[in-house]
Amino acid sequence: MKAFTQHEGLVVPMDRANVDTDLIIPKQFLKSIKRTGFGPNLFDELRYLDEGFPDRDCSGRPRNPEFPLNFPRYQGGSVLLARENFGCGSSREHAPWALDDYGFRAIIAPSFADIFFNNCFKNGLLPIVLPEQVVHRLFEETHAQAGYVLTIDLEQQQVRKPSGEAIPFEVDAFHKHCLLNGLDHIGLTLEHSEDIRAYEAARREKAPWLFDAIQ
């Protein structure tokens, strides 16, 4: 997994609560058997004025001029500013894959849905929870200042504004450690193989019906 230490990036506002993963990446793109290439279809139904299909070149499609991702001022954005319950709905990891493929490195919101939140960490994408009023102020500042940039410092657990003001954020110690070092979760878990085997042997003894029923 790619590491996340510090990132400075242009902020893109997504001013809408309960953004679900169907909206982030519609179902027709889930037919891919790859992990990459979802970026052009991120927020497909909001971003374009026509229906999107897999394997279709998006460069000539009519764009929705009212959607922030299409505003000239937000081109090259890499920090997504969102509202409450971002990423609700389906468990599709295609949602963080699409955000990552587009170029986002961090998402700031007052709250996230559980499965999406967890999926982000597996892909080097940092979801940051900040209080609603703080997020609201960030929206105001993003709207007010063209080229509004935030610096995200994972080590210090700070979001720094252009003014120099630092906003602290919480992050799970395990996720922080893995992100800072770009660690592969599977490799980490396999370091505990002995514990897993011991647990498994005891479980087989206690509940043998859970083993070998399906062959």
Added chain:
Amino acid sequence: MAAQTLYDKLWQDHLVKAHNDGSALIYIDRHLIHEVTSPQAFEGLRLSGRKPWRKDSLVATPDHNVPSETVERAAGVQGIRDDISRIQVQTLDENCRDFEVVQFGINEPGQGIVHVIGPETGATLPGMTVVCGDSHTSTHGALGALAHGIGTSEVEHVMATQCLIQRKMKNMLVRVDGELCPGVTAKDVVLAIVGKIGTAGGTGYGIEFGGEVIRKMSMEGRMTVCNMAIEAGARAGMVAVDQITLDYVKGKPYAPKGEQWDRAVEVWKHLHSDDDANFDEVIELRGEDIEPQVSWGTSPEMVAPISARVPDPAAEGDATKRTGMMRALEYMGLTAGQNISDIKLDRVFIGSCTNSRIEDLRAAAAVAKGRRKADSVKQVLIVPGSQAVKVQAEREGLHEIFVEAGFEWREPSCSMCLAMNADKLGAGEHCASTSNRNFEGRQGYGGRTHLVSPNMAAAAAIAGHFVDVREMAPVPAEEERV
């Protein structure tokens, strides 16, 4: 030992290792696999030279992309017309072959929606941890299991290690006491719950559903309720084991038998919350207060009783919610204050991991019997959740009732719940759907979904608009009709 909730017990029982930073390794007993969220996980195993830790914990089946239309379906994987859908199903075939994973293939007797075939075969059992790369894995919690959806990286993680890295969730109890009125179903109960606590109300929690209404509910009803726990934001929903659970599980093909059954029952009968267990949050509803529900918006929390009107955003105090409601009404083409019962339907979908089991089909058939769909309704799809459900329904003659009513009897698949196969809504079309999500575009680009129970969906198909299924006049028996 301190009093424990059902979730506390299931967590404790699967704890391999607790780390100092609050994370823990949790052992996974059953891992269900389908074609959409697994290809990248198998590819990850290949790239790292890893193999599944325990092959006998894996069960795979294609469900999201497989055609429901009978002729296309009969031609098997090769016959899937959509090229990318076909490749995805073929990829599952190849991966299951290469990694020696048991798969119920496209037209094999065990095939069906993963969340339907798990309980019905006994592949998912009480006391298990169950995961799948699908958020509706919460369904299996109805058995008294800890079951939740995971992303594709975790699909790979569980295949490679048999474990998940987790943090313990908080405990929520949703109690539904009293009694349901006739015609009110498990779907109405869970829609009412989601409407009450909101789509993020359960975030960070595992929800146990309890109370008299849940205790009296059939296993299939409990599955419908747990299925939609995720629509309230909770990854896991669960119901305590009782005699109804044991009677359901007994005799299932993969359930323990003989002496092992007796041993299992000894363990399973402790799978309930202790009397004085502490919940971080308790929500209470009365069964009598629940009417048949219809969703009017683009989030499952946007529901109303059939007797109500579409709510007015102007009356909403919270600005973010108000904006969301206005956007939803615009997308849905509805006006604040209009009667829910005046909403006209273009299509009706009865199926999905929420409502495609035999009891759901019986409920729909009971309404459809002797009636015909309204001419204004273009299509009514009845999609059984599994091959086994289909066989049972045909044995009972339900398919004939549907066909006589002008409904289409289809093949087991996820179908129009998320429109990954050919079953889709057209832009602007309204659909009465027994599925679980009414998100924008979910059932087709520009499509408008209204979530309802199977009997309400069937009633809407007959009337052409929503009606209170409890007020439909009985159909005269065959001999009384002229």
